[in-house]
Amino acid sequence: MSKIMNAYNYSEEEKKLIKSISKESDIWSLDEIIDLKKEIRNFYRKEQKILCAYCRNPVSLVYPDNCHVEHIAPKSLYPEYIFVSKNLCVICADCNKIKRNQETIDKVPDTIKKKLKTKYPDKSEHFNIVHPHFDNYDDHIHIENGFYIDKASKKGNFTIGACLLNRKFLFMGWEPQTVNNTEMINKITKIYKEPKQDKRDDMLQKIIKELS
Ligand SMILES: [Zn+2]
Numbered sequence: 625m626s627k628i629m630n631a632y633n634y635s636e637e638e639k640k641l642i643k644s645i646s647k648e649s650d651i652w653s654l655d656e657i658i659d660l661k662k663e664i665r666n667f668y669r670k671e672q673k674i675l676c677a678y679c680r681n682p683v684s685l686v687y688p689d690n691c692h693v694e695h696i697a698p699k700s701l702y703p704e705y706i707f708v709s710k711n712l713c714v715i716c717a718d719c720n721k722i723k724r725n726q727e728t729i730d731k732v733p734d735t736i737k738k739k740l741k742t743k744y745p746d747k748s749e750h751f752n753i754v755h756p757h758f759d760n761y762d763d764h765i766h767i768e769n770g771f772y773i774d775k776a777s778k779k780g781n782f783t784i785g786a787c788l789l790n791r792k793f794l795f796m797g798w799e800p801q802t803v804n805n806t807e808m809i810n811k812i813t814k815i816y817k818e819p820k821q822d823k824r825d826d827m828l829q830k831i832i833k834e835l836s
Contacts, residue, residue, distance in 0.1 A: 631709035668714040676716035677756040678787040692720040728753040754783040
């Protein structure tokens with residue numbers, strides 16, 4: 625899956641609106657920007673072909689609750705990037721609930737940090753996370769039978785962890801640390817590929833032993 629090709633373009637009117645509220649606190653919750661948020665949501669919903677940027681499951685078409693406007697660098701840590709188009713995308717309710725305020729900007733040297741202070745980091749390597757505007761998802765994460773496997777990519781690994789993408793295992797009673805154990809998930813995926821039932825059973829038994 626490719627990255628987002630177009631970022632939201634603010635109209636002159638919207639730019640004025642943003643400027644007029646810039647000194648307010650809790651900007652994102654203001655009634656004045658309800659329509660703007662709707663525009664942004666609809667724009668990225670289309671750009672992303674109705675898929676969540678992190679788990680690639682469908683986001684809702686009409687109802688906003690399963691189509692959140694996401695701040696890739698969290699707005700609580702980086703209020704200066706709150707309206708930066710390349711910091712925005714849409715994600716599903718589960719990814720939104722899980723990712724929350726986790727840091728996504730990688731540790732960058734102080735010299736770059738100074739430059740970045742006002743300017744949004746615009747390179748893939750500035751981020752820990754698979755950035756929907758700068759990274760091709762498929763280069764970092766492979767989805768097979770609903771399992772998320774990092775392609776030996778640090779960013780892939782970080783994203784799977786930050787959004788707990790293999791979260792369905794939690795419902796099977798797995799511990800969160802096991803759900804985030806990429807090696808284990810890789811082994812489980814291999815079971816799905818094995819065509820012979822007895823071999824599948826053997827593989828499963830081995831994993832159960834390892835987990836107990
Ligand atoms: Zn999601």
